Amino acid sequence: MGFFDDKQDWLEIVFKNYPPENRRAAVMPLLRKVQQEEGHVSPERVAEIAEILGTTATEVRGVMSFYSYYQAVPTGKYHLQVCATLSCKLAGAEELWDTLRAELGVGPGEVTPDGLFSIQKVECLGSCHTAPVVQVNDEPYLECMNRERLKALLEGLRSGKRLEEIELPGDCGHEVRKEGA
Amino acid sequence: MPKLRINDREIEVPEGTSVLDAIFHAGYDVPYFCSERHLSPIGACRMCLVKVGAPRKGKDGDWIRDEEGNPRIFWFPKLMAACTTRATEGMVVDTLADEVKKAQAGMVEFHLENHPLDCPTCDKGGACELQDRSYEYGLFEKYYTQTQNGLKTVLYSRFAFTKRHADKHHKLSEFVVLDRERCIHCKRCVRYFEEIPGEEVLDFIERGNHTFIGSEEVPLPAGFSGNITDICPVGALLDLTARFRARNWEFEKTPTVDMNDAFGAAIWVDSRSGRIERIRAREHPETNEIWIADAARFGHGWTVRDRVTAPLIRKDGELVPASLAEAEAYLRERLARVRGEEVGLLLAADGTLEEGYAFAEAARALKADHFGFENATRFPAANLPAARFEELLSAEFALVIGDPAEEMPNLYLRLQEFLKGITPAPRYYHGTPIADLRLEERMPRRKERLAVFAAYPTRLHRFAGIAGVYPPGSAGPLVEALSAILNGKRPEPVPGVPEAELRRVAERFLAAGSRAIVVGAEVLEAPEAAQAVADLARSKGALVFAMPPAAGARGLEAVGLWNPRGPGWEEPGARFLFAFGATPPAEVLASARLRVLALSHLDPQARAHADLVLPAKTFYEKRGYTVNAEGRLLELRPAPTAPMGSMDGLEALAFWLRAMGKKPPAAHYREARERLHERYRLPLDLPEEGFFWRPKLRLAARTGKDEGELFLQPTMWKERMLRDDRVRTALGAPRLRVHPATAKKLGLAQGARVEVATRYGRRDATVALDPSLAEGALLLPAYGRGTGRRVPYRLLVPAGGEA
DSSP states (O other): OOOOOOOOOHHHHHHSSTTTTTTTGGGGHHHHHHHHHHHSSSHOOOHHHHHHHOOOOHHHHHHHOOOOTSSSSSSSSSEEEOSHHHHHHHHTHHHHHHHHHHHHHOOOOOOOOTTTTEEESSSOOOGGGSOOOOETTTSOOSSSOOHHHHHHHHHHHHHOOOOOGGGOOOOOOOOOOOOOO | EEEEEETTEEOOOTTOOBBBHHHHHHTTOOOOOOOTTOOOOOSOOOTEEEEEEOOBBBSSSOBBBTTTTSEEEOOOOOOEEEESSSSSOEEEEEESSSSHHHHHHHHHHHHHTTOSSSSGEEEEETTTTHHHHHHHHSSSHHEEEEEEETTEOOOOSSOOOOOOOOOOEEEEEEEEEEOOOTTOOOOHHHHHHHHHTTOOOOOEEOOOGEEEESSSSSSOOTTTTTTTHOOOOOEEEEEEGGGTSOGGGEEEEEEOOOOSSSTTTEEEEETTTEEEEEEEEEOOOTTTTOOOOOEEETTTTTTSSSSSOOOOOETTTEEEEOHHHHHHHHHHHHHTTTOGGGGGEEEOOOHHHEEEEEHHHHHHHHOOSEETTOOSSSSSSGGSSOOOGGGGOSSSSEEEEHHHHHHHHHHHHHHHHHHOOOOOOOOOOOSSSOOOOTTTOOOOOOOEEEEESSSSSSSSSGOOOOOEOOOOOHHHHHHHHHHHTTTOOOOOOOOOOOOHHHHHHHHHHSSSEEEEEEEEEEHHHHHHHHHHHHHHHHOOEEEEEEOSSTTTTTHHHTTTTOSSSOOOOOOOOOOOEEEEOOOHHHHHHHHHHHEEEEBBBBHHHHHHHEEEEBBBGGGOOOOEEEEEEBEEEEEOOOOOOTTTTTTTTHHHHHHHHTTTTTOSOOOSSSHHHHHHHHOOOOOSSTTTOOOBBOOOOOOOOOOOOOOOEEEEESSSSOOOGGHHHHHHHHHHHHHEEEEEHHHHTTOOOOTEEEEEEEEEEEEEEEEETTTSSSSTTTHHHHTTTTTTTTOOOEOOOOTTOOO
């Protein structure tokens, strides 16, 4: 069964936002819907989207692969994205990446056996002043990351804490102070 | 018409010209990789950076002037990409400034950063834009040489990065291979697929430094994929049929014309040591621009293998090699007392005008009743008026009945231009604009301008506002019904096409200021319908584009190789048969007493029936004129690949006639051309500006009707091309396409393997149920023989198979 088979009403609303002769303009909302609900966009879904939009799977994959948000393979519960563009790289993103790989024992495209973690290098997240930056899933950035903060993060996540409950050691100098702290 | 200055030269260019074209038009050079003729300029490679300035107007509406009263030039703060900058009035362009040179050299360095150094083993080496531009515009002296241990070595960059490694042999199809390391991401191939044939089968995958060319549609659909190997500026996309066959400078390059369809696309035949190794598109702005179809490009492998190199005489049931003298003696003996009327003279579909003339003259002199050419349609294409392909672009509405993508692939590409509303570009000093600013990525196709009908859904169907599929055989009734509606009469019903649909077509046809009608073989096989098209063209002022299945049809008909009453290629008649270039159907051969075939290759029918086989030249090896579908005279030039002793049609016909004791009408192409010049005022040498030959003809149509049930579907691929393993692999087993209901009636199951026997021979095929067809439809690829006809057939199920 296709993913969008029971979402015809939703599709109709989406297509209303785009010119009728240019259905393929709706490629982003469709990809996003699949990513949100299934955690990744499989080749079958790519083909399905292409079919719905009247375009080719190549084109859908071209759009999808441009954005690091869309995953082609299933990710862990926590998908750690390490910014590896210039500022972060200069500030130690590579060391951070190596630490992550060593700590978790996984490479890009893999998931830890407990199903918790997967990792990915991404292009600039736009927070160069707090480099290096790590993002977990769609959550707010984790800034000024270093080995200690990374370890604390992993420990916190492993112990089942929510991201905002995790205290990272040290500070970045400009965090929003919590009330009463 | 803006006037501008390029370095020291003042020029005037048409409105909308890019700075890049203005620079070339002024006679200066600027490097570029991403721009390409007929593709949208996108400014991706940044190679064409130049210094540009323009005057500005003040508040008073007059130019802002300097102290001397001249308009003051305001330079753009940064260098501009010339390909995406529009030339404007008073603009000043500097392509020679130091900062320009330095920027271009820097871009060369960037392009080489990840480019592998495998030029010595790269097929593009020697014909590579990146190589040329690196030498011309890279700062070779300054950065790229160093002395090491007293030896001068080459450094390709000031930086020592590791090169990016990627897939080097990524096969995109049987014909095209992609080397991802060599790719410089100019995006020409990606844009080509979307903009020219309208299939988005290549795209950039990933982004930034990780970008690569990828496809989910592998193998790429065979049709128009080969053009990307021509336009790739580096060796990333290569023609697999020519892989590692030669260095570019070793090829003998022959400019000639493709004779696989009637479009007359210009090609380069690259040969080496007497073998055709590669076909490339040759630019001809008025016809094929810079594109050719895959069949024309990749379908040349058949020429090199199993050539007939000496005359073959049948002895004890076997064809055995003989000398030319033996062949002559053999023929003299058998033709000694033959009367002219007993002779049949037949010419292949790719015969030249000179050959056609000689065959027609010989038939007339002999009073032979049996003559003609292969794939002649019942209605002569030459009776229809011909419009230039470029005129199609000025039409507002086009009605297509047939399958241009297969019948005349280049016309399909022209129809794509028509759909986008592109008109012919202005011609510059350097020719076609390299960065035509009128072109954009993803231009909308104006579907309302097109109506398409065919016996199956064609590539064009999804671009058409009105599209229909009729059961094979209904092309004629459809045209006649439409013509009735347009003339205000009651139409006869057309199976599979509702009358309301036809009325909609008629409405749009009449509403359009200028119209075009494109008709394929199916309509030309229905004389009344074809005549109706001719009448419509006259009464409604429509442009007509006929797609005859024989490449030379228009010319061969005009020089008199048209025989409406006697038997032709398809019908038995003559007792002494001479055919040049292809093998007539078995029943024609079987009914003759003597069968002489001049062939470049033997096929099963020739093996079974021929008494004497003479070695023949292929169209790649002949010299002569041809007339294409628009009535344009084109010239074939010979590639040096014909085996010693092989003959063109004139030589072979002369050989036959001399054996009869007759004088040949022309023994040599030049002689035939002089006759053509005397009789039809054709030029002795093709003038540079081109020549059209469109005599007003009213030849009688041939009578008869198709009797069979099996529709031979047009294909750009021809029977002879199937000799090549690569082509066979790429095309897969031929599909016997059948409507599910019809399949049920015939007892055919999806995927069943059957052998289909027709008058053209036997073919293995796989049954494919296709609900997109009309009920009753049964389709088999024609591969050139009997295209557009319905023929009787027999189905043979091989042992172990079930149908």
